[in-house]
Amino acid sequence: MNTPTSIPAVSRFRSFADSRAMFQNPLQILSKYHDTLGDTFRFYLGGLKEAIVTIDPAIVQHVLKTNHENYEKSDIQVKRMGHFLGKGLLTTHGEAWKTQRRLIQKGFSPKQLDALSTIMQDSLTDSLRIFDSHIQKGPVDIYPHMMEITFSMVARSLFGARLKAEDISLVSDTICTVQEFIVKQTLQPYLNPWFEVSGELRKHEEMRVRADAVLMSYIKKRRDEPPSDDLLQTLMDARYTDGEGMSDELILSESMQLLVAGHETSSNSLSWLLYLLSSRPDVLEQMRQEFDSVLGDRQVSHGDVPKLEYSTQVVQESLRLYPPFWMIDRIAVADDRVGDTVIPAGSTVIVYVYGAHHASAHWQKPEEFDAERFVKGSDKLRTPFTYFPFGGGPRGCIGLHYAMLQILMILKELLTKYDFEVPPGQTIEPRAMVILRPKHGIRMSFNGITEPATCVA
Ligand code: HEM
Numbered sequence: 455m456n457t458p459t460s461i462p463a464v465s466r467f468r469s470f471a472d473s474r475a476m477f478q479n480p481l482q483i484l485s486k487y488h489d490t491l492g493d494t495f496r497f498y499l500g501g502l503k504e505a506i507v508t509i510d511p512a513i514v515q516h517v518l519k520t521n522h523e524n525y526e527k528s529d530i531q532v533k534r535m536g537h538f539l540g541k542g543l544l545t546t547h548g549e550a551w552k553t554q555r556r557l558i559q560k561g562f563s564p565k566q567l568d569a570l571s572t573i574m575q576d577s578l579t580d581s582l583r584i585f586d587s588h589i590q591k592g593p594v595d596i597y598p599h600m601m602e603i604t605f606s607m608v609a610r611s612l613f614g615a616r617l618k619a620e621d622i623s624l625v626s627d628t629i630c631t632v633q634e635f636i637v638k639q640t641l642q643p644y645l646n647p648w649f650e651v652s653g654e655l656r657k658h659e660e661m662r663v664r665a666d667a668v669l670m671s672y673i674k675k676r677r678d679e680p681p682s683d684d685l686l687q688t689l690m691d692a693r694y695t696d697g698e699g700m701s702d703e704l705i706l707s708e709s710m711q712l713l714v715a716g717h718e719t720s721s722n723s724l725s726w727l728l729y730l731l732s733s734r735p736d737v738l739e740q741m742r743q744e745f746d747s748v749l750g751d752r753q754v755s756h757g758d759v760p761k762l763e764y765s766t767q768v769v770q771e772s773l774r775l776y777p778p779f780w781m782i783d784r785i786a787v788a789d790d791r792v793g794d795t796v797i798p799a800g801s802t803v804i805v806y807v808y809g810a811h812h813a814s815a816h817w818q819k820p821e822e823f824d825a826e827r828f829v830k831g832s833d834k835l836r837t838p839f840t841y842f843p844f845g846g847g848p849r850g851c852i853g854l855h856y857a858m859l860q861i862l863m864i865l866k867e868l869l870t871k872y873d874f875e876v877p878p879g880q881t882i883e884p885r886a887m888v889i890l891r892p893k894h895g896i897r898m899s900f901n902g903i904t905e906p907a908t909c910v911a
Pocket residue numbers: 527543544555608711712715716717719720723777778779782783842843844845846848849850851852853854856857
């Protein structure tokens with residue numbers, strides 16, 4: 455074994471001096487540190503808590519995959535989210551997580567995704583009716599619209615086609631408000647005692663209780679109804695090795711966690727995709743041709759995804775430029791070593807996804823949009839763990855195939871129904887919170903595509 459090298463560090467003073475800028479724009483600060491210190495460096499979060507940041511593919515692979523058992527999810531996911539979301543895939547470790555993951559994975563099998571395609575498409579048709587009425591009035595910020603479309607889709611995939619629109623709104627509003635509160639609790643921990651005495655914490659807990667009650671009523675009702683094709687059924691039918699099923703409470707918290715994980719990621723991807731496409735008529739045209747030749751008037755179903763090769767490349771390239779999870783954080787349980795890099799127990803390790811996706815060592819002209827990077831077979835030529843929008847290793851995204859189906863399904867409808875453009879005079883830039891969002895939204899105008907008139911002889 456080589457002698458360990460120390461990881462280059464940003465001083466505590468510099469980290470503290472940069473902490474405000476880091477809160478405003480972590481991508482800019484982390485990329486600046488990367489340019490001067492290299493692929494792996496240490497800095498102090500808020501000038502206080504030491505963290506190791508890395509885009510080194512060997513270390514990323516080690517942390518997320520090879521020795522993943524030594525790296526647990528961070529406090530924000532386990533403690534803060536666990537407080538509101540209970541126990542589930544996002545908030546557990548070890549054997550409990552492994553068992554749940556095995557059971558829930560069945561809900562994302564190819565057969566199940568085929569069955570879900572119909573529910574997803576019906577939900578999309580309903581959402582597009584609302585979207586259409588908004589875009590008639592002029593340019594819209596696409597971000598909240600993509601949120602509405604993806605949230606309804608995931609909610610109906612979970613609870614079935616009969617989930618009422620007003621219940622979807624209540625649960626969606628609750629999740630958004632609670633998520634914002636969790637971010638506040640995490641970024642301004644000194645305010646937590648105030649949140650308790652001022653009643654802020656209780657207000658959010660009560661919202662959650664109301665949303666729980668709504669979803670629980672669907673779970674209880676389903677116990678007396680015939681089986682369905684949705685994810686709720688998968689959760690209800692799942693059996694542990696002793697033959698027991700999940701309790702209603704566990705089904706509820708797993709459903710909530712799938713809703714949280716499954717809507718904001720896809721809605722962000724779609725917002726960035728539409729933005730990128732608005733300045734690339736050539737790419738747009740090629741996608742439209744592919745949708746037309748593969749599907750004609752048909753809608754996208756799971757079996758079509760492998761045939762939509764070019765459109766998939768476009769989605770992959772957009773996820774490279776704007777990965778919704780711009781970083782993945784972990785805590786090292788025991789002392790560890792990767793090559794000659796030593797990672798002491800208790801270290802926070804930040805896998806800097808955005809940095810890896812924009813590294814000039816791995817991507818030519820990394821800031822340019824170029825879907826050809828993902829041409830079929832290119833993954834074999836790439837160094838592993840230089841591209842990982844869905845994470846990697848056993849805790850990688852369980853909803854990857856669902857997400858690709860969802861995004862392509864929505865794109866097909868939007869691209870074949872509308873022409874769209876970004877009116878000038880906007881500043882469009884990412885804001886890295888938990889998810890990489892458009893900081894000021896993205897206003898776009900949509901015009902219905904009129905079918906070419908057919909000549910009736
Ligand atoms: C473009 C869309 C999506 C992206 C980019 C994405 C990305 C990710 C990433 C990077 C992780 C790993 C996080 C970590 O290691 O800490 C993850 C985990 C997860 N994702 Fe996704 N995701 C997407 C869509 C979805 C959808 C649609 C669902 C469900 C319907 C979903 C459910 C989950 C769950 C439950 C986990 C936790 C898995 C576990 O810990 O075992 N995701 N996702």
